[in-house]
Amino acid sequence: MAFYVKKKEFKEKAMARETIIIGSVTYAMKAKRKLGEVGVQSRLIKAAPQIDRGCTYGLEFDGNDRLTVVAIMRENGIAYEFRSPDQK
Amino acid sequence: MIYFDNAATTFPKPEKITEEVRRCMTEYCGNPGRGSHRMAAEAAEKLYECRCEVADFLKCDCPQNIVFTQNATFALNLAIRTRVKTGMHILLSDQEHNAVLRPVLRLAEEKNVTYSIYSSYGNIKENIIREIRPETGMLICNPVSNVTGHEIPIDTVMTVAAKHHLYLIVDGSQWLGHSELPTGIGNIDALCAPGHKGLYGMQGSGFLYLRSADNLTTFLDGGSGSDSKNPQMPESLPERYEAGTVSTPAVVSLLEGIRFVRRIGLQTIGSSEKALVSRAYEMLSGISGFRIWTREDGGGSVLSFSHEKVHPDILCNELDRRRICARSGYHCAPLAHRSAGTDPRGTVRISFSIFNSSLEVDIFYKELCDIMRLL
Numbered sequence: 230m231a232f233y234v235k236k237k238e239f240k241e242k243a244m245a246r247e248t249i250i251i252g253s254v255t256y257a258m259k260a261k262r263k264l265g266e267v268g269v270q271s272r273l274i275k276a277a278p279q280i281d282r283g284c285t286y287g288l289e290f291d292g293n294d295r296l297t298v299v300a301i302m303r304e305n306g307i308a309y310e311f312r313s314p315d316q317k
Numbered sequence: 318m319i320y321f322d323n324a325a326t327t328f329p330k331p332e333k334i335t336e337e338v339r340r341c342m343t344e345y346c347g348n349p350g351r352g353s354h355r356m357a358a359e360a361a362e363k364l365y366e367c368r369c370e371v372a373d374f375l376k377c378d379c380p381q382n383i384v385f386t387q388n389a390t391f392a393l394n395l396a397i398r399t400r401v402k403t404g405m406h407i408l409l410s411d412q413e414h415n416a417v418l419r420p421v422l423r424l425a426e427e428k429n430v431t432y433s434i435y436s437s438y439g440n441i442k443e444n445i446i447r448e449i450r451p452e453t454g455m456l457i458c459n460p461v462s463n464v465t466g467h468e469i470p471i472d473t474v475m476t477v478a479a480k481h482h483l484y485l486i487v488d489g490s491q492w493l494g495h496s497e498l499p500t501g502i503g504n505i506d507a508l509c510a511p512g513h514k515g516l517y518g519m520q521g522s523g524f525l526y527l528r529s530a531d532n533l534t535t536f537l538d539g540g541s542g543s544d545s546k547n548p549q550m551p552e553s554l555p556e557r558y559e560a561g562t563v564s565t566p567a568v569v570s571l572l573e574g575i576r577f578v579r580r581i582g583l584q585t586i587g588s589s590e591k592a593l594v595s596r597a598y599e600m601l602s603g604i605s606g607f608r609i610w611t612r613e614d615g616g617g618s619v620l621s622f623s624h625e626k627v628h629p630d631i632l633c634n635e636l637d638r639r640r641i642c643a644r645s646g647y648h649c650a651p652l653a654h655r656s657a658g659t660d661p662r663g664t665v666r667i668s669f670s671i672f673n674s675s676l677e678v679d680i681f682y683k684e685l686c687d688i689m690r691l692l
Contacts, residue, residue, distance in 0.1 A: 253542070253543045254349065254543060255350070255365060255368070255380075255381050258364070259365065259380065259381065262365065273353050273358040275353040283543070283545025284545040286350075
């Protein structure tokens with residue numbers, strides 16, 4: 230039972246993270262910096278894109294910050310796409 | 318030792334720079350823009366930090382338009398070769414370094430490019446306009462000569478380029494880090510700079526600022542870290558022009574170098590260097606047989622001189638024996654020597670940084686007098 234609870238907690242925690250796919254590491258860094266300026270923490274990741282273009286960078290962040298992330302990306306003209314939750 | 322060859326590369330480097338380069342090499346020198354593990358991410362973060370610092374230094378809001386190169390020569394080649402079109406006419410000043418002249422000469426062979434050299438003396442605006450043809454598409458300018466410190470008014474050149482729709486490429490090798498930058502510098506189409514001269518970075522550092530991303534071709538093709546399945550280089554800057562691994566230590570040194578320059582202040586650096594040029598000018602004027610090729614109030618941080626009888630190489634060898642580093646010859650800029658009239662022997666050039674002092678100039682003068690007495 231304890232194991233089940235832990236597994237569930239882990240799953241919820243994992244579900245809370247979201248990923249946006251950006252493309253180049255420079256734009257990913259630009260996005261990371263802009264998000265950092267408004268207090269949104271993010272992590273650089275290699276993100277498998279929806280359409281396979283080869284290596285692609287993205288950012289992982291807390292799902293609660295989704296709206297802020299969208300606003301910041303639009304404000305700074307950074308092209309992005311959300312990775313669908315079922316994509317590994 | 319007295320080091321007076323700062324126009325070739327500044328020495329010494331500020332301690333903070335060597336410390337940070339060492340920290341980079343020992344703590345976080347992953348490959349930037351390849352992996353996403355913490356070391357690669359930290360290296361990538363430093364690169365972006367440096368792009369932001371350079372953009373801010375140039376008063377432009379586009380860090381992604383800063384392309385890292387290993388020196389100004391690479392940046393100039395990149396800018397010229399990616400912009401040139403077959404049959405284009407290029408205008409270059411009579412102060413250009415071989416980093417400009419040689420690529421243009423090669424393009425004249427390869428792409429049927431023609432070129433004219435405009436005089437940087439007198440009315441610069443008229444000098445340029447006189448040479449413009451219907452097929453002129455590019456204007457290249459070196460605002461401060463590496464040979465004499467002769468200055469070209471960059472504001473005027475920018476105005477002419479804008480009015481006549483010429484793609485303006487500027488060689489900032491002896492300009493950046495020595496004087497306040499004019500407003501509107503962001504209107505230069507391509508600004509090329511080494512990191513290891515006036516910006517106090519290490520050798521192997523440099524950058525190219527591109528005003529717009531609408532460049533046509535690539536210069537070097539290879540790994541870019543993203544868009545890997547695309548057979549072409551990515552379209553977005555800066556990756557389009559950064560094939561292969563960027564040197565993180567070199568970029569870190571450039572970052573800290575620019576911070577150092579900004580901390581000291583461009584005005585302070587410029588005044589200090591000009592004061593040393595004036596002092597050396599005054600002293601050399603008092604020795605018979607010498608001719609000074611730099612104006613007394615000359616710009617930049619360099620002073621060129623020659624002796625009517627003694628070859629510049631001999632003077633420099635003698636100075637070196639006395640532990641004074643100066644440079645003789647053509648300084649890779651035959652055009653500038655031709656326009657200054659210093660052909661065929663070239664000059665002796667002394668060039669200063671913020672680390673030089675008037676005491677060093679006094680010692681140099683004393684030693685030079687001694688050399689002339691013995692020769």
